[in-house]
Amino acid sequence: xxxxxxxxxxxxxxxxxxxxxxxxxxxxxxxxxxxxxxxxxxxxxxxxxxxxxxxxxxxxxxxxxxxxxxxxxxxxxxxxxxxxxxxxxxxxxxxxxxxxxxxxxxxxxxxxxxxxxxxxxxxxxxxxxxxxxxxxxxxxxxxxxxxxxxxxxxxxxxxxxxxxxxxxxxxxxxxxxxxxxxxxxxxxxxxxxxxxxxxxxxxxxxxxxxxxxxxxxxxxxxxxxxxxxxxxxxxxxxxxxxxxxxxxxxxxxxxxxxxxxxxxxxxxxxxxxxxxxxxxxxxxxxxxxxxxxxxxxxxxxxxxxxxxxxxxxx
Amino acid sequence: xxxxxxxxxxxxxxxxxxxxxxxxxxxxxxxxxxxxxxxxxxxxxxxxxxxxxxxxxxxxxxxxxxxxxxxxxxxxxxxxxxxxxxxxxxxxxxxxxxxxxxxxxxxxxxxxxxxxxxxxxxxxxxxxxxxxxxxxxxxxxxxxxxxxxxxxxxxxxxxxxxxxx
Numbered sequence: 001x002x003x004x005x006x007x008x009x010x011x012x013x014x015x016x017x018x019x020x021x022x023x024x025x026x027x028x029x030x031x032x033x034x035x036x037x038x039x040x041x042x043x044x045x046x047x048x049x050x051x052x053x054x055x056x057x058x059x060x061x062x063x064x065x066x067x068x069x070x071x072x073x074x075x076x077x078x079x080x081x082x083x084x085x086x087x088x089x090x091x092x093x094x095x096x097x098x099x100x101x102x103x104x105x106x107x108x109x110x111x112x113x114x115x116x117x118x119x120x121x122x123x124x125x126x127x128x129x130x131x132x133x134x135x136x137x138x139x140x141x142x143x144x145x146x147x148x149x150x151x152x153x154x155x156x157x158x159x160x161x162x163x164x165x166x167x168x169x170x171x172x173x174x175x176x177x178x179x180x181x182x183x184x185x186x187x188x189x190x191x192x193x194x195x196x197x198x199x200x201x202x203x204x205x206x207x208x209x210x211x212x213x214x215x216x217x218x219x220x221x222x223x224x225x226x227x228x229x230x231x232x233x234x235x236x237x238x239x240x241x242x243x244x245x246x247x248x249x250x251x252x253x254x255x256x257x258x259x260x261x262x263x264x265x266x267x268x269x270x271x272x273x274x275x276x277x278x279x280x281x282x283x284x285x286x287x288x289x290x291x292x293x294x295x296x297x298x299x300x301x302x303x304x305x306x307x308x309x310x311x312x313x314x
Numbered sequence: 315x316x317x318x319x320x321x322x323x324x325x326x327x328x329x330x331x332x333x334x335x336x337x338x339x340x341x342x343x344x345x346x347x348x349x350x351x352x353x354x355x356x357x358x359x360x361x362x363x364x365x366x367x368x369x370x371x372x373x374x375x376x377x378x379x380x381x382x383x384x385x386x387x388x389x390x391x392x393x394x395x396x397x398x399x400x401x402x403x404x405x406x407x408x409x410x411x412x413x414x415x416x417x418x419x420x421x422x423x424x425x426x427x428x429x430x431x432x433x434x435x436x437x438x439x440x441x442x443x444x445x446x447x448x449x450x451x452x453x454x455x456x457x458x459x460x461x462x463x464x465x466x467x468x469x470x471x472x473x474x475x476x477x478x479x
Contacts, residue, residue, distance in 0.1 A: 010381070027384065030385070031382065031386050033388055034369060034371070034372075034386040034387060034388045034389070036388070037388045037389055038389075041391075041422055042395075042422070042423060042424055043421075043422035043423070045422070046372035046373065046419075046422070047372070047373060047418070048372050048373075048377055048382075309372075309382050310381075310382055312377075312381075313377055313381025313382040314381055
């Protein structure tokens, strides 16, 4: 198992939130706060990673995550190379590590990896030379650490302190790498009550061992929460046997203004995108005053700039 | 070596600046000591112009060797840099590398009319062609000596001399 912390206690790779200390998470969020100002200036760039080559290795389609990593790297003055591997060498039969070897020979300094298989980023991190850094941009059902970090940044921005909060994660917990990373981040940062709300078929058995409280009913689960983390319902789940239909899901688990009214009046609503309007979230909520979905996207760039510069400097 | 009273050095620096400061000049302090000093000078000179703060961590030339500073603070430039008359403020001028980084950062906010530099202590040892327009005191210090500006609980500033890097 690749250790993402090096022998000096610095972050060498970012593969998962699990095992990172609260101090390390706050260090990343504090650094991101300094980058937010940079992105509001006339020149939205700093020279920190000038001359570095960063490869976006996306084995699974993604527009938003890939774009925000690309913008973040460019704002740090790095050179970014985007590779959508599903469309190129994989179809010619090249293995994952062959691809990485080839790119390393092109003097890559950092790999940002998105892959449908859990553990793909770990495999690459184990394989590369010690001066190369790896960021997991989502691996299978396992982890999506930068998404969880930008969610934590957004919560800290709007709610200041983690220690008084009641947070609910709503949706397909079973298949969600975002939910897994969020749960580790929230519990590490000291959120006293993390709830997960989902139909029985989308809630993994034993989820309470992660320190969360499972609910199947929105009217109970949303009561008095401060933060709602909505998850995207993947289309393929609706075609399988796990759910009766999209309409049925929306009726019971879709976030409508009526359901949101059960939470605290100043509760914030978050979603990692892309949203399925009318399935997991009603447009009146997505575009409503309690939604902080667009600030999430903006903060996501600063958070990814922070992670890249902390890794490159270790 | 005896350090003079920090208060006396501050008074001298403020006096020199007052004589030559334009009405629209804006003080910009470099984190951390320079930011404290800029706040103090802003008060001593009774300025009504905004006060800026720079954290130059993203512009340092030693990132490759030592990585990101563990406590980066946001920069705060609450004015339009285009055409501004900026007085950059730092506690100690040594190699000049910090000032170089600060000037680069300012230019990413816009094109100032002028940047001048005020420092509490000039300790020599320059590695870049940078000089201060206003200097509180010049000290000739050995390489192994460090001088820092400290701020106590009541906000008072105090120069401290120590051995080490």
